[in-house]
Amino acid sequence: MFDLLKFLSRQESSKNVAKERLRLVLVHDRANCSPELLDLIKEDLIVALSKHIEIDQDGFDIQITKTDASNNGLPALVANIPIRNMKRS
Template identity: 50%
Template sequence: MLLDLSKLFGRSKNSKDVAKERLKLVLIHDRANVSPEFLEMVKGEIIKVIKNYMDVDESGLDIQLTRTKSDEGDGVVPALIANIPIKNVKSSGK
């Protein structure tokens, strides 16, 4: 079951955006060897935690799982890259 974040947060996407998002998930899956469902769960959890402390611009949200060189040798390791535009920092946390 693929979690559609746009439905969860009330944003609607056109078919071009949906196709682009699906392609990104397939590419990420191939690079990081995780399922698209797993990546969507991670995105949802990250958003949930950050929203306890900050107001974020979800339209600009970009979270990717990719591979990068290891600092400890010549191997390649998974890397989580998140671009989360912050509108406002909440003063008291929740």
């Protein structure tokens, strides 16, 4: 049997995902940040951070996003960096 509510909730979910992807594309565009530049930044961050902490590179993720209105909606770099272990000096 076809469940209309599940179908509609799935569409809403897809709509929100597409909307978020479009928002990220526009922010990247306005920040003038190509995917290649973002990859270079990610590599540099991995090298710098690896001197002090052991990180999970597979879970490492960075994005350009938009700040809130109090910062005039400026682009911001947001990083998700899973830490496996702290290195001892």
